[in-house]
Amino acid sequence: MNSIVTLVQRTTSATPLALAPLNATSLRDQAYALLKNAIADTDIYDPQQELRLDERQLTTALGVSRTPIREALSLLEQEGFIRTVPRRGIYIIRKSKREMIEMIQMWAALESMAARLATLNASETEIAKLRHLFDEFQNSPPSEHLGEYSDANIAFHTAVIALGGSQMIIDATKNLLLHVRAIRRATITQSDRAARSIVDHLKIIEALEKRDTELAERLTRQHTLDLAAHVDKHCGFLG
Amino acid sequence: MNSIVTLVQRTTSATPLALAPLNATSLRDQAYALLKNAIADTDIYDPQQELRLDERQLTTALGVSRTPIREALSLLEQEGFIRTVPRRGIYIIRKSKREMIEMIQMWAALESMAARLATLNASETEIAKLRHLFDEFQNSPPSEHLGEYSDANIAFHTAVIALGGSQMIIDATKNLLLHVRAIRRATITQSDRAARSIVDHLKIIEALEKRDTELAERLTRQHTLDLAAHVDKHCGFLG
DNA sequence: GTCGTTATCGTGGTATACCATATATGAACG
DNA sequence: CGTTCATATATGGTATACCACGATAACGAC
Numbered sequence: 001m002n003s004i005v006t007l008v009q010r011t012t013s014a015t016p017l018a019l020a021p022l023n024a025t026s027l028r029d030q031a032y033a034l035l036k037n038a039i040a041d042t043d044i045y046d047p048q049q050e051l052r053l054d055e056r057q058l059t060t061a062l063g064v065s066r067t068p069i070r071e072a073l074s075l076l077e078q079e080g081f082i083r084t085v086p087r088r089g090i091y092i093i094r095k096s097k098r099e100m101i102e103m104i105q106m107w108a109a110l111e112s113m114a115a116r117l118a119t120l121n122a123s124e125t126e127i128a129k130l131r132h133l134f135d136e137f138q139n140s141p142p143s144e145h146l147g148e149y150s151d152a153n154i155a156f157h158t159a160v161i162a163l164g165g166s167q168m169i170i171d172a173t174k175n176l177l178l179h180v181r182a183i184r185r186a187t188i189t190q191s192d193r194a195a196r197s198i199v200d201h202l203k204i205i206e207a208l209e210k211r212d213t214e215l216a217e218r219l220t221r222q223h224t225l226d227l228a229a230h231v232d233k234h235c236g237f238l239g
Numbered sequence: 240m241n242s243i244v245t246l247v248q249r250t251t252s253a254t255p256l257a258l259a260p261l262n263a264t265s266l267r268d269q270a271y272a273l274l275k276n277a278i279a280d281t282d283i284y285d286p287q288q289e290l291r292l293d294e295r296q297l298t299t300a301l302g303v304s305r306t307p308i309r310e311a312l313s314l315l316e317q318e319g320f321i322r323t324v325p326r327r328g329i330y331i332i333r334k335s336k337r338e339m340i341e342m343i344q345m346w347a348a349l350e351s352m353a354a355r356l357a358t359l360n361a362s363e364t365e366i367a368k369l370r371h372l373f374d375e376f377q378n379s380p381p382s383e384h385l386g387e388y389s390d391a392n393i394a395f396h397t398a399v400i401a402l403g404g405s406q407m408i409i410d411a412t413k414n415l416l417l418h419v420r421a422i423r424r425a426t427i428t429q430s431d432r433a434a435r436s437i438v439d440h441l442k443i444i445e446a447l448e449k450r451d452t453e454l455a456e457r458l459t460r461q462h463t464l465d466l467a468a469h470v471d472k473h474c475g476f477l478g
Numbered sequence: 479g480t481c482g483t484t485a486t487c488g489t490g491g492t493a494t495a496c497c498a499t500a501t502a503t504g505a506a507c508g
Numbered sequence: 509c510g511t512t513c514a515t516a517t518a519t520g521g522t523a524t525a526c527c528a529c530g531a532t533a534a535c536g537a538c
Contacts, residue, residue, distance in 0.1 A: 026325075026491065028313070055520075065493040067306075070520085071313050074267070078314050087500045087519055102407035109352035109408070113344060168341035169348070172411070265521065294490070304523040309490085326489050326530050 027064050032072035034062070039081050040178045044092050045237070051092040053082065079175055097238035100183055101228050107176050108224035111157060114164025115204065115220040119213040122163040130159055130205045134198065149194055154181065156201055160220065163208070183231065183238070193230070197223075266303050271311035273301070278320050279417045283331055284476070290331040292321065318414055336470070336477035339422055343467040346415050350396060351460035353403025354443065358452040361402040369398055369444050373437065388433055393420070395440055399459065402447070422470065422477070432469070436462075 035058075043049060058069050073090060076082045084090045095103070118127070133156050154177070161173050200223045207216035231238075274297075282288060297308050312329060315321045323329045334342070357366070372395050393416070400412050439462045446455035470477075 028491080056518095066520095067492055067494090071310060074310050074313055075317050078317060084520070086521080087498090089519075099407065102405045105352060105356070105405060106349065106407050106411065109348040110345065113348035117344070166341045166344060168338065168345050172345065267521080295488095305490095306522055306524090323490070325491075326528090328489070 027068035028071040031058075031062060031064065031068050032075055035072055035076060036081070036178075039076070039092055040181070042092070043182065044094055045182055051094070053090040053092065055090065080179070095179060095183075095238070097231070097235060100180070100235070100238055101232055103176050103179055104224060104228040104231060107173065107180065108221045108228065110169050110173055110176075111161055111224060112217045112221035114161040114166060114169050115208065116213050116217040117165055118160065118163035118208055119211045119216050121165050122208070126163055127205070127208050130156065130163075130208070133159065134201065153194075153197060153201075157224075160204070160208075183235065200226075266307035267310040270297075270301060270303065270307050271314050274311055274315060275320070275417075278315070278331055279420070281331070282421065283333055284421055290333070292329040292331065294329065319418070334418060334422075334477070336474060339419070339474070339477055340467050340471055342415050342418055343463060343470060346412065346419065347460045347463035347467065349408050349412055349415075350400055350463060351456045353400040353405060353408050354447065354459040355452050355456040356404055357399065357402035357447055358450045358455050360404050361447070365402055366444070366447050369395065369402075369447070372398065373440065392433075392436060392440075396463075399443070399447075422474065439465075 044051060053073075055066055055069055055073070059066050062069065073082060073084065077084055081093060082090055083093050133152050158173075158177070161170055164170075200219065204216060204219045204223065207219055283290060292312075294305055294308055294312070298305050301308065312321060312323065316323055320332060321329055322332050372391050397412075397416070400409055403409075439458065443455060443458045443462065446458055
């Protein structure tokens with residue numbers, strides 16, 4: 001069955017207003033959040049995966065009318081997660097290799113700017129926290145628990161961006177992360193990349209601590225551009 | 240009267256299907272484009288300007304129902320152009336000074352990445368075209384025709400971004416430009432800034448021609464960050 | 479006259495009925 | 509058996525009616 005639909009139904013059954021929290025969010029926003037999470041949790045690059053969504057089906061699954069569903073889908077379409085083809089259907093989009101590389105490059109641009117801003121504005125204590133993200137990998141090599149390392153990896157980049165303090169960059173990056181995350185899972189699996197990645201991260205942290213603006217920026221940019229180059233070479237399965 | 244509404248009406252009267260071109264665009268997309276242009280052409284930082292939109296009013300002005308209007312407004316809201324307050328109204332957003340600076344910083348990050356990519360991928364002839372953008376300013380100083388120079392200025396930055404070849408960056412930048420344009424008008428009015436700006440541009444062009452990746456990137460970033468610093472100092476009228 | 483209460487209304491949110499048309503289906507004809 | 513055309517159906521797009529709720533104004537009590 002369609003995993004998205006089932007997830008959606010499960011979440012919907014949570015609506016009984018047990019405590020009636022200050023749930024002032026509109027149905028459109030709820031549907032938007034739900035669908036976005038569902039899409040993010042779907043392995044859209046699995047060739048088996050069904051990528052078609054059905055408005056009417058979502059209607060019954062969520063227990064709301066088409067209107068908020070359609071508005072939510074409009075937003076997701078604008079963000080590049082889905083595409084609606086008139087009289088054909090609504091489809092989750094698989095990003096092409098080129099698009100994926102462009103997204104990573106854009107990520108590099110934004111995160112390196114965030115690193116620059118972090119050297120200028122972030123507090124000592126905030127920067128210090130970065131090191132703790134990798135405490136658990138001090139003794140054993142990351143190859144032994146790649147799943148956790150992948151999470152810590154994402155957490156590191158997210159943290160650097162947060163350190164920059166630019167809400168605009170933080171927001172713009174969130175969607176990029178969702179798009180790139182699916183592919184990142186596959187690329188980090190090479191353990192040598194994970195090892196080199198840790199070295200890069202430590203150098204970035206040092207640059208941030210030394211408040212070396214240019215260096216932190218450059219290292220951050222290069223680290224992410226390396227990922228783009230890696231995807232370019234090894235991800236032929238992308239369109 | 241509300242300038243947006245009047246503009247909207249004028250444009251609407253152009254819909255008679257004289258030749259019935261392949262106008263396959265949905266009413267939602269038409270409304271979206273129309274409203275976006277209308278907002279872009281409005282001087283939202285004029286304290287006199289009415290910033291409230293009325294769904295029902297737009298309905299009659301455009302001659303369509305609320306549905307496509309609302310979907311278009313949803314998109315504009317997500318892009319940060321408007322904000323809808325339940326039971327209060329829909330308002331065009333004035334960006335705060337902080338937000339404006341963050342947008343310019345983001346612009347700097349993206350354009351400098353585009354410059355980097357341009358040194359690696361753009362053709363000689365494409366880069367050569369950049370010089371022609373300023374041909375008309377060779378003899379007379381830009382202070383004599385600031386309006387035209389402002390246009391050429393925007394054209395230059397847009398061209399650099401296009402040279403980068405990343406559709407993702409091109410798209411992300413379009414909205415930023417709309418947001419920043421209103422403020423740019425006011426800041427470029429100092430003629431000394433215009434003169435220095437031209438010098439910067441020429442240096443960027445030279446770096447691109449020499450395929451000096453790092454230099455082109457750095458100059459482009461710094462040029463735009465200078466604008467951010469300038470806005471920070473001189474645009475106290477922003478929230 | 480001021481404060482509080484109530485009624486009305488304006489507004490965005492939602493549900494639903496309707497529409498247009500590309501695609502699919504199948505029957506009829508060659 | 510294959511091709512073609514007519515009909516049916518599914519799907520996204522649009523219009524509209526209804527709803528909930530807060531704001532505001534009108535009114536009344538003190």
